[in-house]
Amino acid sequence: xxxxxxxxxxxxxxxxxxxxxxxxxxxxNEVLFLLGPNGAGKSTLxxxxxxxxxxxxxxxxxxxEGEDITGVxxxxxxxxxxxxxxxxxxxxxxxxxxxxxxxxxxxxxxxxHEIANDLGILHLLDREFGKGFSGGELKRVEIAxxxxxxxxxxxxxxxxxxxxxxxxxxxxxxxxxxxxVSPYRSAIIVTHSALISRYIEPTKVCIxxxxxxxxxxxxxxxxxxxxxxxxxxx
Amino acid sequence: MGLENWxxxxxxxxxxxxxxxxxxGVDIDVKPFLEVREGxxxxxESRVKEVGVDLGAKxxxxxxxxxxxxxxxxxxxxxVMRIEDxxxxxxxxxxxxxxxxxxxxxxxxxxxxxxxxxxxYFIRVKKNTKVEEPIMxxxxxxxGGLQAPHNVVIVEKGAEATVYTGCTIAPEVIGLHVGISEFxxxxxxxxxxxxxxxxxxxxxxxxxxxxxxxxxGKYISYYVNLSRVKTLQTYPVVYLNDNAYTYLASIVLxxxxxxxxxxxxxxxxxxxxxxxxxxxxxxxxxxRIVARASIVAKNGRGHIDCRGLMLSDRxxxxxxxxxxxxxxxxxxxxxxxxxxxxxxEINYLISKGFTKEEAIAILLRGFVSVxxxxxxxxxxxxxxxxxxxxVEKSM
Numbered sequence: 001x002x003x004x005x006x007x008x009x010x011x012x013x014x015x016x017x018x019x020x021x022x023x024x025x026x027x028x029n030e031v032l033f034l035l036g037p038n039g040a041g042k043s044t045l046x047x048x049x050x051x052x053x054x055x056x057x058x059x060x061x062x063x064x065e066g067e068d069i070t071g072v073x074x075x076x077x078x079x080x081x082x083x084x085x086x087x088x089x090x091x092x093x094x095x096x097x098x099x100x101x102x103x104x105x106x107x108x109x110x111x112x113h114e115i116a117n118d119l120g121i122l123h124l125l126d127r128e129f130g131k132g133f134s135g136g137e138l139k140r141v142e143i144a145x146x147x148x149x150x151x152x153x154x155x156x157x158x159x160x161x162x163x164x165x166x167x168x169x170x171x172x173x174x175x176x177x178x179x180x181v182s183p184y185r186s187a188i189i190v191t192h193s194a195l196i197s198r199y200i201e202p203t204k205v206c207i208x209x210x211x212x213x214x215x216x217x218x219x220x221x222x223x224x225x226x227x228x229x230x231x232x233x234x
Numbered sequence: 235m236g237l238e239n240w241x242x243x244x245x246x247x248x249x250x251x252x253x254x255x256x257x258x259g260v261d262i263d264v265k266p267f268l269e270v271r272e273g274x275x276x277x278x279e280s281r282v283k284e285v286g287v288d289l290g291a292k293x294x295x296x297x298x299x300x301x302x303x304x305x306x307x308x309x310x311x312x313x314v315m316r317i318e319d320x321x322x323x324x325x326x327x328x329x330x331x332x333x334x335x336x337x338x339x340x341x342x343x344x345x346x347x348x349x350x351x352x353x354x355y356f357i358r359v360k361k362n363t364k365v366e367e368p369i370m371x372x373x374x375x376x377x378g379g380l381q382a383p384h385n386v387v388i389v390e391k392g393a394e395a396t397v398y399t400g401c402t403i404a405p406e407v408i409g410l411h412v413g414i415s416e417f418x419x420x421x422x423x424x425x426x427x428x429x430x431x432x433x434x435x436x437x438x439x440x441x442x443x444x445x446x447x448x449x450x451g452k453y454i455s456y457y458v459n460l461s462r463v464k465t466l467q468t469y470p471v472v473y474l475n476d477n478a479y480t481y482l483a484s485i486v487l488x489x490x491x492x493x494x495x496x497x498x499x500x501x502x503x504x505x506x507x508x509x510x511x512x513x514x515x516x517x518x519x520x521x522r523i524v525a526r527a528s529i530v531a532k533n534g535r536g537h538i539d540c541r542g543l544m545l546s547d548r549x550x551x552x553x554x555x556x557x558x559x560x561x562x563x564x565x566x567x568x569x570x571x572x573x574x575x576x577x578x579e580i581n582y583l584i585s586k587g588f589t590k591e592e593a594i595a596i597l598l599r600g601f602v603s604v605x606x607x608x609x610x611x612x613x614x615x616x617x618x619x620x621x622x623x624x625v626e627k628s629m
Contacts, residue, residue, distance in 0.1 A: 053581055078587050090579045093541075094600030103596070104586065128600075145586055 002027055002063070003184050004049070004153060009060030011041075011048040017058065018044045019211045026153065026186050026204075031179065033197065033222065034190045036208035037230050042190040043087055045208065046155040049188075050084040051077045064153070081152025085159065087190075089142045091130035097141055098125040104148035112148075119144045119174050136167030143174045154178050154187045160195040172199030197222050207233065237325035244338045248348035251339035258526070259467025259495035262438050264346050264380075267410035273377035275302040278404055282372050284623070285400030285430040285460075286616050291370040295355035297383055298374045303353050311363030312395065313356070317384045320356035331386050335416040335444035335471075343440040347412045351382030354414065357397060359423075361390040366610045368398035368428070375437070378407040385415040389423040389451075396426040396613050401433075408436045415443040415470075419451040419478075426454045426613060430620055433463035435490055443470035447478040449504065456606055456617060458485045459494065460624050467495040469526060474534070476504030483604045484513045487624055488521030488549065497526025497554070500536065502564065507534035512604050515542040516628050517549035528556040531564035542572035543601055545628065591629070598625045 002025040011019040019041045026032050036042050048055040049062060051074035062070045069077055092100075101112045116122045119140040130138060139159060146154055156178075159171050175196075179187050189196060197219075205221040207214045209230060215221070224233055235243075255261040275298035282289065289296070293307040293314050307314040321328045338348035355371050375381050389395055403409055411433075419425045425445075433439055447453045453472060472480045482498040500509040511527040529536035542551035557566040575597050583593035602624050609617070 050585055052585060053577070074581070075584050075589060078585060083587070084585050086582065086585070090576065090582050092579055092582075092597065092600055094603040095596060096603075099599075100586070100596070103588070103592075107587065149587055 003065060003186060005063040006049070007061045007063070009048070009062060010058045011044055012056050012058050013044060013054060017211070019048065021212050022060070024206055024213055024216065026188060028184045028186060030186045030203045031200065032188045033194065033202035033205045034188060034208055035194055035205060035222070035225055035230070036192060038192055040208045041211045042192070042208050043157050046084055046157050046188065046190055049155055050074055050082050083146055083149045083151030083154050085142050085146040085154065085156045087157040087161065089130060089138065091128070093128065095129045096126055097121065097129050100129060101125070101144060101148050104145060108148060108150045110148050110150065115144050115147050118147070118177065120170050135162035136164050139163050139171055140167060143171050147174055147178055150181055151178070152182055152184060154182065156187060156189045158190055158192065160191055160193055168195060169199060172196055175200060194222050194225060235329070237321065237329040240329045244333045244348050247337065247339035248345040251345035252342055254339070254341045254345070256341040256343060256440065256467055258469060258524070260465040260493045262465060264342050264410060267380045268346065268350055269379065271377045271379040275299045276376045277374055278376065281402045281404065281432070282374060282400060285402045285432050286398065286620055287370050287372040287400035289372065292367060294370040294372065295357070296372045297353045299377050299379070299381055300352035305355065309365055309367070309369070311360040311393070312365060312369060313358040313360070314369065315356050317354040317356050317386060320386065331388065331416060331418060332384065335446055336414050336442050340442070343412045344414065344442050346380065347382035347384065347414045347442070350380055351384055351412070351414065354383030354385045357387045359389045359393040359395040362392040364394040365396070367612055368396040368616065371397065371399040373399065373401040373411070373413065375403040375407060375409040375411060378409040380410050380412070382412040382414065385413060387417045387425065389419050389425045391420045392422050394424040396428065396610065398428045398613070398616065400430045402431070403434050403437050405434050406436065407434065410438045410440070413441040415441065417443070417445040417453070419445065419447040419453050421448045422450040424452040424454070426609065428456045428613065428616065429458070431459040431463070431466070432461040433466070435462045436464055438464055439466040439468070441468040443468065445470065445472040447472065447474050447480060449476045449478060451475070451478045453480045454606060454608070455480070455482045457483065458620050458624060459496070460487050460620065460627055462489050463492050463494065465493045469497045469499060471499045471501070472509070473501045473503055474507035474509060476506060478504060478507045481510045481606060482512070483606060484525070485602050485604070485624060486513070486523060486525065487516045487518070487628055488523045489518045489627065490521065491519065492521045494521065495524040495526070497528070499528040500530070502529065502531035502534040502536060505533045509534070509536040511538045513540045513553070514602055514604065515551050515553070516545060516598070516601070517542065517551045518545045518628065520546065520548040522550045523552070525551065525553045527554070527568070528558070529566055530558040530560065531566055532560045533563045536564070536566045538568035538570070540568070540570040541601070544572065544574050595625055595629065598628050
């Protein structure tokens with residue numbers, strides 16, 4: 001049985017239909033890379049999957065652990081074990097990184113210091129969430145929240161964009177840990193540059209372009225993307 | 235001029251101010267509050283606890299209405315007494331400090347305080363004495379009418395202390411509180427002043443505060459209003475000498491139909507002085523809040539950070555940041571914003587597994603959390619408790 005099944009889904013944001021006829025699935029032990037050029041709708045898909053308000057499924061169905069979650073609010077989906085790492089998390093005035101991680105770890109029984117150490121963000125714990133962070137710091141803190149959530153299925157949006165090589169390596173290690181501690185050992189990772197593939201090997205790669213999934217294949221698809229680019233490939 | 239003559243002058247000035255409305259805030263008729271109220275002053279310990287006062291503190295001043303006064307200090311190097319006792323025991327010194335920074339004729343509130351006020355604390359922290367635990371003051375109104383204490387704090391050269399004042403009132407008691415505060419921070423001394431207000435829906439509050447900070451001194455103020463009040467207006471003024479520093483934070487919660495006008499003014503008079511004014515206003519129900527901030531500088535640096543959070547369609551927040559440079563040597567900046575809680579931020583936190591209520595509480599806590607540097611751990615704990623309480627009352 002697929003752990004996550006997206007069946008012929010169309011998603012609108014405001015008046016605009018951004019995704020149409022999207023069908024993908026994630027099985028146990030499957031790391032799905034979702035590739036595509038900027039503006040293809042990758043982030044929209046992840047947000048629609050987690051049920052982020054404003055990202056409306058206008059047709060099709062989403063199943064998680066065999067249950068139809070299409071109309072289920074985000075709060076419930078997250079409680080069921082879905083979690084998203086956002087591409088650009090917001091700045092939270094006055095909210096310290098430590099405060100947020102402590103709140104998550106109280107609930108999910110994790111160690112803030114260990115997570116912060118893993119992600120090299122010990123020096124950011126007492127800073128305001130997102131304020132004055134570099135691109136790499138922002139990503140590392142965001143992945144730290146994901147690690148603290150201990151999700152069943154992580155939806156990770158562009159972990160490799162706008163970050164230096166050192167940060168990517170740290171982030172990749174943390175993502176591997178997220179996957180290791182999840183019961184299904186699966187994840188969906190969105191990337192447009194596929195840099196993260198140097199550190200994490202996908203089991204399946206899908207290419208999303210112009211709001212729809214054009215092709216899904218094995219990890220060799222990444223090499224083809226690097227060689228031919230998205231447009232040539234599809 | 236002796237103390238007696240000085241007080242004759244204070245009285246004369248006060249009489250001139252009796253009919254003067256305050257420059258800011260709602261004008262109220264003070265006469266009904268001047269009638270003597272019958273009743274026995276009783277301390278409501280639960281109300282006092284809410285404003286964070288520890289009645290078992292080693293140094294504490296307690297005043298109920300204008301009738302009951304108690305004080306003690308078991309901290310070496312710290313003197314605490316009632317202001318009348320200071321005037322009586324050290325008249326020559328008192329005349330150099332009492333009504334020297336606040337003008338008794340400034341408005342009708344300073345005038346009634348000068349003419350009808352009773353009590354208030356005198357606190358002296360002796361030279362080079364460094365005190366970690368807060369010196370507490372509790373000003374409670376139980377039978378209403380007027381409460382106008384006069385507070386004087388002197389932190390002598392190189393000394394360091396925190397004065398924590400909680401002011402509150404019994405429910406449904408109609409009262410006017412006019413606290414006059416004159417603080418003197420001497421060379422290289424540090425005064426941290428925390429004031430927590432929790433009033434009721436029929437009370438009027440007009441504190442009048444002025445602070446003089448000598449060379450190298452630091453004055454750090456943290457003010458919170460966390461409950462209902464009919465009208466509240468205050469505008470403390472801080473004067474900074476060379477290399478002096480001040481950080482003034484105001485966290486103001488308005489609920490029901492409160493009319494609140496609060497602010498701070500700083501005069502950077504010396505070289506290399508630095509001032510930061512931070513205000514956070516939260517407006518619920520049909521509250522009206524005006525948040526003022528002013529820095530006037532001959533030299534040095536100043537920054538104002540005013541933020542307002544609207545939690546109701548019927549509330550109003552107005553921020554008035556003012557900067558005035560008197561020479562090109564002054565560097566002054568400000569930032570101000572007013573808005574509601576951002577939906578995107580709430581949704582972000584929900585996506586992290588928090589409920590909507592929890593997400594709002596986290597954001598509110600963030601909004602009221604201002605970074606006050608250099609606070610002793612004990613004081614930080616008090617402030618954290620107050621922050622939590624502010625969030626609870628905002629929800």
